[in-house]
Amino acid sequence: MKVAVKSWLLAGFAGMLSACGGNGDTAGQKETGVVQSADWPTHGRTPEAQRFSPLSSINLSNINRLGLAWSVDLETNAGQEATPIMRDGILYIASAYNIVRAVDARSGKTLWVYDPDVREASARSCCGPVSRGVAVENGRVFVGALDGRLIALDAKTGKPVWEVQTLDQDHPPAVNYTITGAPRIVKGKVIIGNGGAEFGARGYVSAYDMATGKRVWRFYTVPGKPGTQDGEISDQPLKDIAASTWHGEYWRWGGGGTVWDSIEYDPELDLLYIGVGNGSPTNHGIRSAGKGDNLFLSSIVALKPDTGKYVWHYQETPGEAWDYTATQPIIFADIEMNGAKHKVLMQAPKNGFFYILDRATGKLLAADPIARTTWASHIDLKTGRPVENPEARYYLTNQPALVFPSSGGAHNWQPMSYSPETGLVYIPVQDMGLPFAGEADIARQAGVYNSGTIMTGGAAMNDADLKEAMKQMKGYLLAWDPVRRKVAWRKELAATFNGGVLATGGGIVFQGNGARKLAAYNAKDGTLLWSFDAQTGIVAPPITYAIDGVQYIAVMAGWGGAWPMLGGQFAEQPANGVGNNRLLVFKLDGKARLPAPEGSAYLPFDPPADTAPAAVVARGDSLYGQYCLRCHGIGAVSASMVPDLRRSGYLADSNFDQIVVDGALSSMGMPSFKGVLDARDVAAIRAYLIHRANRDKAMMLPSSQR
Ligand code: HEC
Numbered sequence: 155m156k157v158a159v160k161s162w163l164l165a166g167f168a169g170m171l172s173a174c175g176g177n178g179d180t181a182g183q184k185e186t187g188v189v190q191s192a193d194w195p196t197h198g199r200t201p202e203a204q205r206f207s208p209l210s211s212i213n214l215s216n217i218n219r220l221g222l223a224w225s226v227d228l229e230t231n232a233g234q235e236a237t238p239i240m241r242d243g244i245l246y247i248a249s250a251y252n253i254v255r256a257v258d259a260r261s262g263k264t265l266w267v268y269d270p271d272v273r274e275a276s277a278r279s280c281c282g283p284v285s286r287g288v289a290v291e292n293g294r295v296f297v298g299a300l301d302g303r304l305i306a307l308d309a310k311t312g313k314p315v316w317e318v319q320t321l322d323q324d325h326p327p328a329v330n331y332t333i334t335g336a337p338r339i340v341k342g343k344v345i346i347g348n349g350g351a352e353f354g355a356r357g358y359v360s361a362y363d364m365a366t367g368k369r370v371w372r373f374y375t376v377p378g379k380p381g382t383q384d385g386e387i388s389d390q391p392l393k394d395i396a397a398s399t400w401h402g403e404y405w406r407w408g409g410g411g412t413v414w415d416s417i418e419y420d421p422e423l424d425l426l427y428i429g430v431g432n433g434s435p436t437n438h439g440i441r442s443a444g445k446g447d448n449l450f451l452s453s454i455v456a457l458k459p460d461t462g463k464y465v466w467h468y469q470e471t472p473g474e475a476w477d478y479t480a481t482q483p484i485i486f487a488d489i490e491m492n493g494a495k496h497k498v499l500m501q502a503p504k505n506g507f508f509y510i511l512d513r514a515t516g517k518l519l520a521a522d523p524i525a526r527t528t529w530a531s532h533i534d535l536k537t538g539r540p541v542e543n544p545e546a547r548y549y550l551t552n553q554p555a556l557v558f559p560s561s562g563g564a565h566n567w568q569p570m571s572y573s574p575e576t577g578l579v580y581i582p583v584q585d586m587g588l589p590f591a592g593e594a595d596i597a598r599q600a601g602v603y604n605s606g607t608i609m610t611g612g613a614a615m616n617d618a619d620l621k622e623a624m625k626q627m628k629g630y631l632l633a634w635d636p637v638r639r640k641v642a643w644r645k646e647l648a649a650t651f652n653g654g655v656l657a658t659g660g661g662i663v664f665q666g667n668g669a670r671k672l673a674a675y676n677a678k679d680g681t682l683l684w685s686f687d688a689q690t691g692i693v694a695p696p697i698t699y700a701i702d703g704v705q706y707i708a709v710m711a712g713w714g715g716a717w718p719m720l721g722g723q724f725a726e727q728p729a730n731g732v733g734n735n736r737l738l739v740f741k742l743d744g745k746a747r748l749p750a751p752e753g754s755a756y757l758p759f760d761p762p763a764d765t766a767p768a769a770v771v772a773r774g775d776s777l778y779g780q781y782c783l784r785c786h787g788i789g790a791v792s793a794s795m796v797p798d799l800r801r802s803g804y805l806a807d808s809n810f811d812q813i814v815v816d817g818a819l820s821s822m823g824m825p826s827f828k829g830v831l832d833a834r835d836v837a838a839i840r841a842y843l844i845h846r847a848n849r850d851k852a853m854m855l856p857s858s859q860r
Contacts, residue, residue: 192700194240197287197336198569199697202486203418205571206657207698211705212742213660217674217683221744223706224262228735229253233693233714235567236287237336237654238737240699240708246309247710247737248285248336251276252299255737256312259708260701262739266312268297275301277825278601279332280352280784282714286415286567287336289344291364298333298346304362306344316367320346326354326408327600333414340419340426340459343370347413351434352784354604357411358388359428361462371462375411375430375450376400391464395449402443407596407604409441410434410474411451415481415567418499419459423514426459427499429481436561437592437606438475439549447472452480454501456516466516471505472539475547476529476590477561477605478505483569485579489637491519500636502570502581504563505540507533510636522639524632525564525585529557548607549592560588562651569654569695571663576677578633578642580655580663586627593776599830603780631655631665633680643680654695656707666692666709672738689734689751707740757801759851766841774842777835781827790846796823800847810840 191208198205212220228234232250239246244265245257251272256265276283279300289296294315295307302321307314321328330353338345343361351357357375362368373388377397383389400409416429430453433441442448452471457464471478480503488497491510499513506527510520521533530540548555558564562584570581591608629650633642649668656664662683663675668691674684691713698707712735734751766774778790785796792798804810812818814836817826827836 193242194238194697194699196239196289197237197338198418198483198485201419201421203483204485204487204574204657205569205655205695206573206659208659209698209700209705210659210661211700211703212658212698212707213662214676214683216742217660217662219742220674220684220686220707220740221742222686222746222748223739223741223744224746225739225748226255226257226262226264226737228710228712228737231712231735233282233284234710234712234735235284235334235694235714236710237569237695238697238708238710239288239290240697241290243701244309245708245737246288246290246295248288248297249710249735250285250712250714251283252285252297254288254295254297254307254312256295256309257737259699259706259739260704268307268312268314270297270299270301270303270305272300275299275332277823278329278353279334280349281334284334284714285336286334289337289339291339294364296337296339296344296364298335298337298348300332300334302328302331302333302348304333304337304344304346304367306364306367318362318367318369320348320360320362322356322358326356329600330355330408331412335413335415335417338417338419339364343459345417345426345459347417347428349412349414349431351408351410351412351431352436352603352605353434353601354407355410355412355434356405356408357413357431359413359417359462361459373428373455373457373462373464375413375428375455376404376409376448379405387462388464395464395467399447399449400442401445402441404441404448407441408434409448409451413481414479416484416501418484418486420486420497420513423497424459425465425513426457427484427513428455428457429479429484429501429503430455431479431481432477433474435596435604435606436475436477437549437596438473438547439592440596440606442473444547444550445473448474452478452503452505454480454484454499454511454516456513468509468511468516468518468538470503470507470509475549476505476557476588478559478563479503482563482565482567485570485572486513487572487574487636489577491637498636500572500579502565502579502583504559504561504566505529506559506564507540508579508581508634508636520636520639524581524634524641525583526558526587527564528587548590552592554589554591554608556587556589558585558587560584560586562586562588568652568693571655571657573657573663573677575659575661576633576642576657577635577637578677579636580657580665580677581632581634582652582655582665583630583632584628584650584652585630586650596780602830603784605779608776608779629668631663631675631680633663633677645675645680645682649691651691651693653692653709656696656698658698664696664698664707664709666694666696666711668693668713672696672707672709672711672740686738686740688736688738689748704741709738711736711738757798757803759801759847760803761800761844761847761851762806764845764848766845770838770841771845774838774840774845777831777839778842781831782839790843791850799843800850802843805840805844805847811836814839
């Protein structure tokens with residue numbers, strides 16, 4: 155059995171851990187705002203957020219000498235998604251459970267650790283207790299916590315200076331929201347959104363005064379109940395532009411549109427761009443009576459940063475119904491297209507198309523598929539709208555549909571990068587589909603999945619289709635030429651789910667992957683140049699920085715987030731390796747070694763006989779999707795630290811009820827469902843799990859005999 159969380163975490167270790175002394179003296183003292191080319195001062199490194207560094211000491215001629223300089227063990231086996239920030243010789247990282255750490259960027263010595271103690275709140279995160287990082291400015295470190303707090307720390311000591319609760323305490327319930335994104339600092343304000351559309355949430359983004367934590371403005375991305383107003387800057391555009399695109403009783407679930415990742419600011423145009431998320435519930439039939447575009451879901455919205463005032467929007471997926479967010483990273487560039495110079499923004503959202511917009515006006519310049527897109531054949535550049543395949547709207551046809559891309563997207567939050575030297579955008583792409591089937595009704599409890607779709611693939615597909623879909627799942631590192639609007643090169647990777655990307659002036663692209671490696675490729679043609687065995691899957695993006703002329707590459711290694719959940723969909727990926735989570739830092743001639751890896755053993759399939767009637771299994775499938783899927787994986791296939799229930803020895807005995815209902819493992823992070831699920835529900839879920847286990851045992855792929 156794998157260990158869920160290292161033991162000290164479970165001991166409820168709260169507040170400050172330690173201030174280990176060391177030389178934290180330079181942190182934050184210098185006047186900020188000047189980007190030193192050797193630092194990695196903000197999430198995307200510069201306002202363009204290209205994740206390109208001109209540093210070139212590590213280059214094509216010496217990459218083979220790259221080695222581990224040092225590493226820092228992280229206290230958990232949960233997923234690592236953060237971009238480290240490096241300012242004035244100090245690295246600031248956020249681990250799972252929002253544990254913030256300052257580390258001497260040259261020696262690897264930990265200077266301080268801050269733990270906001272969000273273990274309890276972590277149970278409500280859609281995709282694991284992950285954090286995509288911190289912001290550092292004016293001697294302060296800002297972190298958004300899973301429980302909705304925005305916290306400012308003293309960069310020298312790690313002690314909290316102020317904290318505010320950013321969650322709307324009224325409707326829909328605050329318990330449905332989490333913060334996983336990195337805050338951004340714009341003109342003296344901290345900008346932060348949140349996630350939660352899987353549970354029932356109404357999206358918004360807020361700005362807080364950096365010095366005091368006082369709220370300056372809030373922008374809701376979707377309308378509230380008709381006839382009501384929020385008294386916020388978003389009231390007018392929601393009334394004038396968005397309201398008429400909504401139908402039915404969407405406000406009961408919040409409508410969605412959470413701003414959980416991408417927020418970028420262009421100082422030249424003084425515009426703030428937010429990437430807006432999917433619908434809540436996902437099923438457009440339930441959400442909006444199957445009608446309307448539902449603005450500003452799946453859109454990029456440009457706002458004035460001082461006030462939050464609306465400037466323009468572009469919607470990528472009108473009437474979103476497949477969890478197609480537009481929250482994916484946004485990159486700015488100045489490029490020539492169709493004979494004219496444009497200030498553009500580029501995004502590869504979940505829906506599988508690569509978009510280029512004029513960022514002053516929001517005008518669409520290009521949209522091209524970068525993976526299979528069966529929901530739409532193309533984007534009409536004249537109207538800016540997708541040309542859809544009607545079969546993809548499963549709730550209108552009442553037929554399950556295998557739709558590409560999956561709800562995980564052809565590209566997700568893992569940052570892409572752009573090299574001004576090659577003119578190419580490097581995108582981590584996953585080419586896979588997902589069966590969608592509509593549900594007639596959904597639970598209205600707080601804190602459970604309320605998507606209105608069955609995304610298990612179990613009941614919706616026959617075994618042959620499922621097997622075929624499994625075989626077709628592919629992961630790529632894609633180099634996209636935005637000017638010629640075509641693929642420059644494409645490298646197929648061993649795993650479907652992989653990490654964010656860094657491009658450097660050394661002509662190299664760095665990417666971690668689901669096959670446990672940090673790898674370096676030639677930026678021009680994708681030739682593999684170097685790789686390092688990280689002992690765990692990597693999803694976080696690498697960064698680079700230099701101190702005293704020595705260039706370093708840093709990455710958070712740790713498998714998790716949404717991938718184990720989705721990877722489970724068609725399941726049997728090569729083992730991704732959970733555990734051994736670390737901050738890894740490399741330099742030329744680095745000689746450090748990692749300790750021998752901890753093994754991870756998977757239990758064999760040993761289910762009881764599959765005797766339950768199909769109707770019971772189908773009910774169990776649906777209940778599983780609402781209550782268990784987000785931790786135990788789609789199709790009950792877990793590739794994470796949470797047990798794979800198809801392999802659980804408890805399927806056969808009464809311990810199952812004691813665990814699920816009585817909370818026998820609640821101290822280990824397995825919630826009790828007492829008062830939520832009755833005996834009949836639990837029996838149906840167990841019947842579904844037994845069915846899944848028998849079926850997968852019978853159809854296991856050879857590669858997955860783990
Ligand atoms: C918030 C995350 C979460 C949710 C939601 C969740 N579980 Fe769990 N579950 C866990 C964790 C973590 C463990 C491992 C606990 C441990 O280390 O023993 C676990 C363990 C279990 C086990 C024991 C497995 C074994 O062989 O050791 C069973 C059975 C189980 N869960 C069933 C369910 C069912 C059924 C549901 C939905 C009704 C569900 N869980 C929902 C997190 C979750």
